[in-house]
Amino acid sequence: MNTTTPSKLEKILAEGHLAVTSECGPPRSTDLDIVAEKAELIKDHVDAINITDNQTSVVRLCSLASCIRIKQMGLEPVLQMVTRDRNRIAIQSDILGAASFGINNILCLTGDHQQFGDHPSAANVFDLDSTQLIQTVKLMRDEGKLLGGFEMKKRPEMFIGAAANPFADPYEIRVSRLAKKVAAGCQFIQTQCIYNMEKFKDWMKRIRDRGLHEKVAILAGLTPMKNVGMARYMKNRVPGIDVPDDIVERLAAVPKEKQADEGIKICIEQIEELKEEEGIKGFHIMAIEWEEKVPEIVERAGLYPRPNLNGSQN
Amino acid sequence: MRLDYPPNVKIIKVPCTGRVDVIHILRALEDGADGVMVAGCMEGDCHYQSGNLRARKRVTYVQHILDQIGFGAERVAMYNLSAGMGVRFAEIAREITEKVKELGPNPIRRAQEASGESTKEAVHG
Amino acid sequence: MVKAKPKPIGEIIDYVKDFDKVLVAGCDGCVTVCEAGGLKEVQVLASSLRLYFNKEGKRKDIEETSLTRQCDREYLEPLLDKIDNYDAVVSLACGVGAQFMAELYKGKPIFPGVDTCFIGSTQERGVWVERCQACGQCIIASTGGICPIARCSKRMLNGPCGGSEKGSCEVSKDTPCGWHLIYERLKELGQLDHFEAPTDPKDWTTSRDGGPRKIVKEDVQP
Structure with missing residues (x-):
């Protein structure tokens, strides 16, 4: 399978491995x-x-500087x-x-509305949306052009990703919306964290019915629950997250000090189950302020060791 | 039946409290009234369906204005009672008179007195 | 029409406290419809100001008027004879009317009496909702007659985002998701086939991003 960029993530997917990503x-x-x-x-x-x-629209050290730092550590x-927060000038820049x-992966997002963050009085930009950002990166990479038409000599080689939330409404539009992102040039998808497995599998079936799983690599998004309080919070307070009652009940049924272990266990069971789901090309494990648990989850889910690309990574 | 209510209450008849607008209450205060009471029919009994309900919203709006300008919302009140409740009317009239007495005279008149100007006769006093 | 809401009285008191003769000028246009700056609101504001200043023992002449429109020269000019009777004007017109008055009566301090909010419609009496952001290039032909720029909190052209829940926007349960509405309408119109084609980045030069705008229609120019 040909790759379009020097991205290690793209190569791993192209070689048919289940990819594992996480976030900081x-x-x-x-x-x-x-x-x-x-x-x-x-x-x-x-x-x-x-x-x-x-x-969540909270000001933090910028993604770009952080990416450079971990790139310099030899990571991807x-x-x-x-x-x-940026118009098309700043975005392209x-x-x-x-x-x-040498950063070769981008995840194109619209972003949460700023009212949720620490600067609700800020002006927002939204010059482009996530789909248009995908189009923009593709134009820059494949045609060597900026949106304004300028042709550049050296092009950005970006493996293009986006998010998908199978649990947002209206449900029947969620596959169409992914199709739209794929049409715009999206190559990999990291989904919203999955708790409602039944709904997610139904969404995957609709994705397969459209053949979209062959056009885009879908990485299933997972966030382990730290305790039942977190499960209830995500169920009731976070828009677009679907936490079924049985998850809440399962966490509530174990003593407080065991709930974290139970959360990890649920996450591992989900990975095992989703490995069997046709069209799932990997996992995106978002352990929120709980990064130290990622190695354990990856190992216990049988996703370790990670593939070695024989020094082909850069 | 003759019932006593304080002689300083001046009654202005309207066909329905729905006729009472924000500006009427403000003008009464501008003219020196110490307080304004709007007496509407019982809720649900408006002959014009919702006149008394709308009057209540307007009274609330006036109270909001009076708070903003430091006049005190308590000078204005809305009560609901039926035409047959004369005793209740007299009672409410005494109640609001007492309350307004506690609040003291209309602040405009107080300001005029303080500056030594002749006090305009309180029409609705 | 333009929608506005009355400014807090305290703010207006602060503007006019040092002027003796103040005109409160309403507008019979849009702000009358949204009950923020018509003759009725002029009377209420002027009365409130008189109550306040009289209470403070300050003598001020606060007069009332309302003009057919404050955004047209012909309706503003009648004030020309009287304007010198006042030290300041509180305009209850929208931002356009208030500015136009300032433009015409250069030496006169003009203060806004309302906060101009948006271009919208009346949902029911007392409730006004935004419908247009005057981007200068209408796109609702392809979005089922519903504007995503005005009605999506992120003005997405390829929505809805992942925060759309049960027909509501992530910003507030009281705000309908614009793209949910667009989807339902396109479905009703049998036009869902448009939905999967990505909409290209918009040219915002016709919007406020292009600087202050101007329309010239030569055929009607004198």
């Missing part, structure tokens, strides 16, 4: 070492590390980029900057 949230300060430390915890157990971009970053440091 940068700190709300200049302490870039925190990113390096988090990356260090998971580096041997994942193929690529997403760096979030001011997630995925630059997350939201369109909320940041993509060029990222590519100049």
Whole structure:
């Protein structure tokens, strides 16, 4: 299978391995070492590390600087980029900057509305949306052009990803919306965290019915629950997350000090189950401020060791 | 039946409290009234369906304005009672008179007195 | 029409406290419809200001008027004879009317009495909702007659985002998801086939991003 970029993540997927990615949230300060430390915890157990971009609209050390740092550690970053805070000038500029440091993966997002964050009085930008960001990266990479038409000599070589939320409404539109992102040039998808397996499998079936699983690599998104409180919070408070009652009940049924273990166990069971689901090409494990648990999850789910690309990674 | 209510209450008849607008209450205060009471029919008994309900919203709006300008929302109140409740009317009239007495005279008149100007006769006093 | 809401009285008191003769000028256009700046609101504001300043023992002449429109020269000019009777004007017109008054009566301090909010419609009496952001290039032909720029909190052209839940926007349960509405409408119209084609980045030069805008229609120019 041909690859379009020097991305290690793309190669692993092209070789038919189940990919494993995870993510690190940068700190709300200049302490870039925190990113390096988090990356260090998971580096041997994942193929690529997403760096979030001011997630939930809270100001944090920028994704680009964090990606450069972990790239310099010899790791594989995925630059997350939201369109909320930058217009097409800044977006393209940041993509060029990222590519100049050998960052070869981008996750194209629209971003949460700023009212959820620490600067609700900020103006938002939304010059582009996530689909248009995908189009933009593809144009830059495949045609060597900026949106304004300028032809560049050296192009950014980016493996293009996006998010998909099978649990948002209206449900029947969710496959169409993925198809739209694929039409725009999206090559891999990291899904919203999955708890409702039944609904997710139904979505996957619809994806397969459209043959979309052959056009885009779908990585199933998973977030282990730390305790029943987190499960209830995500069920009731976080828009677009579907936590079925049986997950909440299962966590509630074990003593408090055992709930974290139970959360990890649920996550591992989900991975085992989804490995059998046709069209799943890997897993995106988002252990929120719990990065140290990623190696254990990866090992116990039988996803370790990670494939060695015989030095072909750069 | 003759019932006593305080002689300082001036009654302005309207066909329905739905006729009472924000500006009427404000003008009464501008003219020196110490307080304004809007007496509407019982809720659910409006002959014009919702006149008394709308009046209540307007009274609330006036109270909001009075708070903003430091006049005190308590000078204005809305009560609901039926035409047959004369005793209740007299009671409410005494109640609001007492309350307004506690609040003291209309602040405009107080300001005028303080500056030594002649007090305009309180029409609705 | 343009929708506005009255400013807090305290803010207006602060503007006019140092002026003796103040005109409160309403507008019989849009702001009358949204009950923020018509003659009725002029009377209420002027009365409230008089109550306040009289209470403070300050003598001020606060007068009331309302003009057919404040955004057209012909309706503003009648004020020309009287304007010198006042030290300041509180305009209850939208931002356009208030600015136009300032433009015409250069030496006169003009203060806004309303906060101009958006272009919208009346949902029911007392409730007004936004429908247009005047981007300068209408796209609703392809979105089922519903504008995603005005009605999606992220003005997405390829929505809905992952925060759409049970027909509501992630920003508030009270805000309908614009793209949910678009989807339902396209379905009703049998136009869902458009939905999967990505919409290209929009040219925002016709919107406020292109700088202050101007329309010239030569055929009607004098």
